[in-house]
């Protein structure tokens with residue numbers, strides 16, 4: 453067995469996804485000796501298997517959909533989908549899943565890069581094992597940052613584990629669209645990728661266990677998506693539990709639902725959420741329950757503060773369970789960096805977390821849903837505006853489905869949440885995000901002039917309903 457080498461650093465960052473890379477780079481630029489540990493690709497899920505390649509696929513699919521909308525509005529056009537340019541663009545954006553550019557960028561910022569799997573082996577120590585079995589035990593003088601992200605959570609459905617199912621990773625690397633696709637999970641991954649493949653000609657079936665698609669968002673978002681996805685040709689099953697899964701080389705996958713449906717497809721995409729592996733991380737070494745769903749953090753993202761000369765332990769990104777988004781990981785990285793450098797500044801605040809599901813129409817949302825606001829016993833009033841009935845909706849014509857829904861707390865007189873669904877729904881969200889984040893008083897918002905005829909003008913229409 454190879455000997456364990458010993459090393460020290462001011463800061464050890466474990467996991468170099470969007471947040472870990474940002475934190476490591478900034479701390480090194482501030483003059484600290486930073487060891488950055490990554491077992492996969494520097495940059496993490498987002499640039500190689502998540503946000504970026506999936507949005508390239510969504511954009512290519514969106515072009516096809518727009519092309520098909522020309523008929524009856526602006527002439528005639530023959531649309532022949534071709535997956536190859538989309539796959540080529542994905543390969544280009546990911547450098548064919550090679551992180552050399554990212555590693556060079558990181559090292560250029562002054563980070564000492566260690567390729568390997570990091571495991572907590574003491575309160576102040578991370579042991580890094582490379583694929584050859586070599587180990588380095590790195591003792592942190594000042595801080596350890598845990599930024600290990602998440603991986604797909606695979607439900608324990610009988611038969612599933614033995615099959616060659618896809619997760620987002622295989623779907624993103626697809627060299628051709630499947631002949632047919634069964635999607636398990638009607639969340640962001642399942643709906644974005646399902647709709648994209650559908651528009652390239654794949655018959656798609658979505659199976660969602662809860663009553664609604666995007667169950668954490670407003671019910672109106674589900675209603676809208678159910679309508680447009682069904683119009684796209686996607687078969688949607690909600691409140692559907694898959695009891696078992698079978699796979700045969702010739703016929704592909706068959707999923708047997710508990711209420712009797714038998715669903716067959718060439719490919720099965722499992723998109724049922726994410727999990728973080730705290731056992732593999734060695735969380736017990738820092739007295740954290742390694743069966744927990746996330747690392748417990750305080751408002752400064754500390755798992756354990758620095759005490760008695762021992763380094764502080766910080767966490768950021770998906771592993772904190774505060775919202776699995778790249779912007780969350782980057783936001784938390786800023787709080788962590790300020791904490792380690794002793795710069796002060798505001799703690800983390802989650803009252804205005806924005807999120808966008810990049811279906812067509814896009815579902816943007818920020819802050820609380822109506823249900824969440826009522827659960828908190830706020831004095832809730834809501835406003836709703838239908839985009840297709842707005843001036844911009846009427847000029848936009850086909851593809852104008854969408855709505856704006858606002859959630860106000862009348863006691864504090866501010867918006868506490870909202871949803872902007874529709875064409876460019878994620879962009880329209882910007883205005884609402886500012887209002888919820890900055891707690892702009894309703895009295896001030898009501899005086900705002902909303903440009904005519906824009907989609908965001910529907911925010912003004914919905915505000916009038918709140919009164």
Ligand SMILES: Cc1cc2nc3c(=O)[nH]c(=O)nc-3n(C[C@H](O)[C@H](O)[C@H](O)COP(=O)(O)OP(=O)(O)OC[C@H]3O[C@@H](n4cnc5c(N)ncnc54)[C@H](O)[C@@H]3O)c2cc1C
Pocket residue numbers: 466467468469470471472489490491492493494495496497498501502503504506507568569570571599600601602620641732733768769770771775776777778779780781810
């Ligand atoms: C298909 C898909 C689409 C998405 N689209 C969007 C989107 O449009 N917008 C958005 O905001 N978010 C999106 N997300 C979510 C986003 O990708 C994640 O929230 C984000 O990547 C999380 O960043 P992170 O820094 O927490 O960690 P990750 O990106 O998960 O990176 C963690 C890194 O740590 C490494 N690691 C793990 N354990 C160890 C260890 N023990 N030792 C060493 N290294 C380790 C991993 O290899 C990985 O590189 C999408 C996700 C998916 C799957």
Ligand SMILES: NC(=O)c1ccc[n+]([C@@H]2O[C@H](COP(=O)([O-])OP(=O)(O)OC[C@H]3O[C@@H](n4cnc5c(N)ncnc54)[C@H](O)[C@@H]3O)[C@@H](O)[C@H]2O)c1
Pocket residue numbers: 607636637638639640641642644659660661662665666667692693694723724725726775776777807808809810
């Ligand atoms: N545009 C974006 O920002 C974006 C895009 C993709 C992913 N993400 C992030 O990645 C995370 C993971 O995405 P995801 O879509 O895998 O997870 P998700 O949690 O958003 O959705 C998973 C869905 O699967 C359902 N489900 C769970 N178990 C099931 C089962 N056995 N049978 C049927 N349905 C089941 C859940 O009810 C849920 O609706 C998201 O939560 C999000 O934070 C973000």
